[in-house]
Amino acid sequence: MMPAADPALPLVTIVAICHNHAPFLREALDSILAQTYPQVQVLLVDNASTDGSAAILQEYADCNPMWQLQLHPQNIGLCRAFNEAYRSSGGEFLIDFATDDVLLPDRIARQVAFFQQLPATAGMVYSNAELIDEQGRHLRYHIRQRHGKPFPAPTSGWVFAEVLRRYFISTPTMMMRRTTLDELHGYDETLYYEDFDFWVRASRHWQFYFLDTVTTRKRQHGRAMSRGAYRPGDPHLLSTLTICHKAWALCQTEEERDALAIRVRWEMRQAARWGSYGAAAAYFALLQQTGRVTMLDQLVGRAAWLLSRLQGKTW
Structure with a gap:
């Protein structure tokens, strides 16, 4: 059972999104109940599960009257499902919680305390x-x-170039400031x-700031959304690719453009490696736009372009 609410503390909203997480769902929801932080709003969202998850979510909602439950009859996508919940929420901070993961008991308390030490630009x-x-x-x-x-290596502060260059953030560990999401109008649906x-x-x-502790248990399994990444289709x-084009428009310095070129090059090579030649050719076109093309990039990009046309799978 969660501790009694304390209105003196900032409200944290957990948007718990489920799609066919039945084998893991009770552990995930129990980890919400085990939080030591008292000022928590819980929004449960089921994205058209077919494995009995909805019944488990309903059971927990019935036992916790302050929890809100939304059952979508059709899968509306992760981004839209989150946005609909976030826009109805009241938390100063938000956690996007996939219900195949597990929150450690002091996760929220430690992150809120850390946030309160940071500048308003965090x-x-x-x-x-x-x-x-x-x-x-x-x-x-x-x-x-x-x-x-x-x-x-974790990075804190102004991390735009690092975000473009490499992957270092564990998504399930994020706590976001509401004002930041408001400025972005939520996720791109x-x-x-x-x-x-x-x-x-x-x-x-x-x-962005790194809190040097383990706050979350992230589950690796065959049904995760990212398991098919880079495969054709x-x-x-x-x-x-769409995000990389957005990033190109946001780049302001040569360092940032160099960082994006590293990312685009990586994405191009991974797409080519897994046979997604149309995607690889599209990444090559963006890499050419950056003006940072190597001889190897030329070989990979032109081969991908040719193979995509032989397959009839252009973008």
Whole structure:
């Protein structure tokens, strides 16, 4: 049972989004109930699950009258599902919680306390995560040690260029400031997924800060949205390309353009590696736009262009 509310503390909204998470759902919802922080609003959202998840969510909502439940008869996509809940919420801070993950009991308390030490320009706090398998067994930590140093190395402050250059944020650990989401008008509902786009748009005008602790257990399993990334037909491909074009428009310095070129080059090569040649050719076109094309990029990009046409799969 969660502690009694304390109106002197800032309200934190948890938007708990479920799609066919029945095997993991009770553990996820119990981790919300186990939070030590008292001022929490819980919005449960089911995105047209077919595995009995809706009944579990209804059970928890019935036992916790302050929790709000929305059952979507059709899958409206993660971004829209989050936005609808966020727009009806009241939290000063928000957590986008996938219900196959687990919150550690002091997650919210520690992140709110950390936020309160930060400048008003801090738009998001993130932390380390423990990666677990379907049975909840430890796999590794998101931020590990390599040659005696954290890897991937966390970054705090103005991180726009770093967000473009590399992946270092564990999405499930994020706590977002409401004002930041308001400024962005929430997630982009035209996209298949949310995190990279949020990082790009938010970090242009807001600072991100790393809290050096494990706050979340992130589950790795075969039904996760990202498991098919880069394969032909995977919806992540078009969304990532769209975000990279957005990022190009937001770049202001040569360092930022260099960082984006590193990202686009990586995306192009991964798409080509997995046979998504139309996507690889589209990334190559953006890389050409940046003016940062190497000889190897030329070989990969032109081969992808040719193979995409032989397959009849152009973008």
